[in-house]
Amino acid sequence: MSGRLTIALDAMGGDHAPDMVVAGAELARVRHPGVDYLLFGDEQRIVPLLANHPALRDITTVIHTPDFVAADAKPSVALRGGRNSSMRRAIDAVHDGRAGVVVSAGNTGALMAMAKIVLKTLPGIDRPAIASFFPTLRGESVMLDLGANLECDADNLVQFAVMGAAFARSVLGLEQPTVGLLNVGSEEQKGHEPIREAAARLRVLDLPLRFEGFIEGNDIGAGKVDVVVTDGFTGNVALKTAEGTAKFFSELLRRTFQSSFLARVGYVLARSAFAKLKARTDPRRYNGAMFLGLRGICVKSHGGTDAVGFANAICVAYDLAVQGFNDRVKEEMSHLHPASGPGSETVTV
Amino acid sequence: MSGRLTIALDAMGGDHAPDMVVAGAELARVRHPGVDYLLFGDEQRIVPLLANHPALRDITTVIHTPDFVAADAKPSVALRGGRNSSMRRAIDAVHDGRAGVVVSAGNTGALMAMAKIVLKTLPGIDRPAIASFFPTLRGESVMLDLGANLECDADNLVQFAVMGAAFARSVLGLEQPTVGLLNVGSEEQKGHEPIREAAARLRVLDLPLRFEGFIEGNDIGAGKVDVVVTDGFTGNVALKTAEGTAKFFSELLRRTFQSSFLARVGYVLARSAFAKLKARTDPRRYNGAMFLGLRGICVKSHGGTDAVGFANAICVAYDLAVQGFNDRVKEEMSHLHPASGPGSETVTV
Numbered sequence: 001m002s003g004r005l006t007i008a009l010d011a012m013g014g015d016h017a018p019d020m021v022v023a024g025a026e027l028a029r030v031r032h033p034g035v036d037y038l039l040f041g042d043e044q045r046i047v048p049l050l051a052n053h054p055a056l057r058d059i060t061t062v063i064h065t066p067d068f069v070a071a072d073a074k075p076s077v078a079l080r081g082g083r084n085s086s087m088r089r090a091i092d093a094v095h096d097g098r099a100g101v102v103v104s105a106g107n108t109g110a111l112m113a114m115a116k117i118v119l120k121t122l123p124g125i126d127r128p129a130i131a132s133f134f135p136t137l138r139g140e141s142v143m144l145d146l147g148a149n150l151e152c153d154a155d156n157l158v159q160f161a162v163m164g165a166a167f168a169r170s171v172l173g174l175e176q177p178t179v180g181l182l183n184v185g186s187e188e189q190k191g192h193e194p195i196r197e198a199a200a201r202l203r204v205l206d207l208p209l210r211f212e213g214f215i216e217g218n219d220i221g222a223g224k225v226d227v228v229v230t231d232g233f234t235g236n237v238a239l240k241t242a243e244g245t246a247k248f249f250s251e252l253l254r255r256t257f258q259s260s261f262l263a264r265v266g267y268v269l270a271r272s273a274f275a276k277l278k279a280r281t282d283p284r285r286y287n288g289a290m291f292l293g294l295r296g297i298c299v300k301s302h303g304g305t306d307a308v309g310f311a312n313a314i315c316v317a318y319d320l321a322v323q324g325f326n327d328r329v330k331e332e333m334s335h336l337h338p339a340s341g342p343g344s345e346t347v348t349v
Numbered sequence: 350m351s352g353r354l355t356i357a358l359d360a361m362g363g364d365h366a367p368d369m370v371v372a373g374a375e376l377a378r379v380r381h382p383g384v385d386y387l388l389f390g391d392e393q394r395i396v397p398l399l400a401n402h403p404a405l406r407d408i409t410t411v412i413h414t415p416d417f418v419a420a421d422a423k424p425s426v427a428l429r430g431g432r433n434s435s436m437r438r439a440i441d442a443v444h445d446g447r448a449g450v451v452v453s454a455g456n457t458g459a460l461m462a463m464a465k466i467v468l469k470t471l472p473g474i475d476r477p478a479i480a481s482f483f484p485t486l487r488g489e490s491v492m493l494d495l496g497a498n499l500e501c502d503a504d505n506l507v508q509f510a511v512m513g514a515a516f517a518r519s520v521l522g523l524e525q526p527t528v529g530l531l532n533v534g535s536e537e538q539k540g541h542e543p544i545r546e547a548a549a550r551l552r553v554l555d556l557p558l559r560f561e562g563f564i565e566g567n568d569i570g571a572g573k574v575d576v577v578v579t580d581g582f583t584g585n586v587a588l589k590t591a592e593g594t595a596k597f598f599s600e601l602l603r604r605t606f607q608s609s610f611l612a613r614v615g616y617v618l619a620r621s622a623f624a625k626l627k628a629r630t631d632p633r634r635y636n637g638a639m640f641l642g643l644r645g646i647c648v649k650s651h652g653g654t655d656a657v658g659f660a661n662a663i664c665v666a667y668d669l670a671v672q673g674f675n676d677r678v679k680e681e682m683s684h685l686h687p688a689s690g691p692g693s694e695t696v697t698v
């Protein structure tokens with residue numbers, strides 16, 4: 001990449017928009033100075049917010065949009081009626097080349113539907129996937145798909161493996177990431193047909209990743225692999241189950257430290273150690289679900305996040321752009337489809 | 350139930366069998382005195398172990414079996430060649446009426462295959478399911494299926510809901526359990542066809558349960574419902590993901606308390622409070638996966654458990670038998686299929 005990167009922001013998406021979008025951009029500006037911003041949304045609300053951040057204002061262009069996508073809008077409705085929404089216009093900016101990436105904390109379904117229609121998929125990719133990264137005992141791992149495709153065939157899963165590995169190289173900085181397919185057991189005969197077929201292909205393909213075969217749910221938190229590949233239904237349930245279990249433990253921990261006088265004193269002594277634990281597992285640190293497989297980079301921030309979380313989503317988008325994520329995927333997909341003409345849709349095993 | 354209950358134990362199943370089986374039975378004997386035991390396995394190894402527990406020996410009959418099912422045996426192989434195994438003979442005892450329930454810590458796939466063949470399914474139940482219960486912020490919940498059926502249709506899911514609710518009433522003592530279908534969102538249009546169809550049926554059926562619609566992965570740990578219904582693939586991944594996340598947190602907690610001198614002192618002060626937290630989330634407390642839907646009660650203990658965990662699995666089996674779990678399921682399934690003759694396979698919505 002050469003020159004300055006421009007990041008398009010949907011200023012109206014998210015529970016605390018546009019305030020947290022502007023505040024998040026300000027935090028991201030300090031971390032990555034070489035960036036310009038396009039802010040799409042209600043200028044009456046955005047311009048006063050920028051007044052508090054003159055340095056950000058200098059690198060930001062506000063583009064007024066009369067409309068925004070409601071948090072509970074159906075994707076099909078948003079797609080038809082949302083042509084002048086802040087979300088749609090921000091995606092358009094990536095398509096037109098005015099921005100390198102787009103970040104939105106708005107309606108996930110609408111964002112995916114619009115991004116698919118406007119940006120289209122990369123060569124060799126049948127369907128985009130939603131990916132996210134999270135802390136494990138060994139460091140950080142990425143999982144995909146998290147809900148874009150409830151049912152997946154072997155082709156989809158193989159493509160997710162390629163994209164997940166490219167992500168691990170781009171954003172997590174791993175040279176030869178390990179990849180596992182989420183299953184109900186590690187033996188070759190376990191699971192249903194698409195998983196077994198995808199595994200058979202991944203074992204023989206020559207890709208810059210190390211395929212570790214099947215992994216199980218408990219391997220996710222252990223960090224057994226850098227990239228967890230699964231269909232969107234299972235991935236969504238697994239990620240949310242992990243989040244629910246994390247909440248369960250945090251709450252039990254809180255109650256335990258409150259349960260007696262000695263425990264409360266113990267907490268006071270251990271407080272600074274626990275502050276580090278809290279920082280390491282802070283959900284804001286892992287905010288930013290990436291839509292992988294599109295001809296343009298689109299990052300979805302959690303809708304309920306604050307400025308710190310939104311800034312992290314911007315930084316993930318920045319890394320994907322600066323590290324040339326999409327060029328890597330294109331390059332690797334061309335190896336996967338060596339004679340990529342019409343008729344050569346599937347990979348030979 | 351009248352008279353004494355007899356429990357059949359596969360004395361050769363599990364990593365630490367037969368020692369932990371005998372020691373587990375001894376612990377269970379103290380908790381539930383009105384029980385006799387049938388121990389199936391190598392009498393050369395079992396009889397000396399019983400010598401240390403005279404009270405248990407007095408209520409136990411050892412039945413020598415020349416064979417046992419290997420932990421890594423394929424279910425089909427175990428089924429064909431394992432007729433004289435401790436596992437098979439213990440299941441046979443339930444089928445013959447010599448025992449009311451069977452508990453094994455052996456090979457899960459083999460146990461399910463044998464139990465299905467020998468015991469058969471209950472009237473109205475197409476496929477048995479594996480269920481387990483676990484701690485939540487609100488108390489305890491049960492989830493099924495955990496891996497017996499990787500793909501499920503709407504009939505299966507409705508039957509799982511009935512069985513899970515009967516389990517919640519029998520073992521967890523809840524009068525009107527709440528039931529949720531695991532999905533990727535709570536809106537009616539979310540998810541794939543079998544889940545949406547099962548939800549449509551559960552909304553209109555007159556059953557002793559409260560159907561709460563769709564739940565998401567994070568609702569599991571929150572305890573939003575008493576019974577989580579899902580297919581065996583998703584359930585297996587969700588349960589193991591929760592286990593993996595729990596391990597991740599325990600390990601981070603351990604490291605945090607070790608990370609500084611003050612934190613170590615803090616731990617010493619909070620130790621007794623943490624002992625309670627540990628007891629509440631001890632996996633041994635939740636040991637015992639139930640095979641629901643068979644004409645006989647079969648409980649699978651974790652293979653790696655110790656005597657304490659195995660005793661808990663025996664106690665779950667005891668509760669299921671004494672509370673007449675199977676009679677409840679039969680009774681409720683008859684309501685589900687009011688004209689239960691040939692040809693009336695499906696439920697009218």
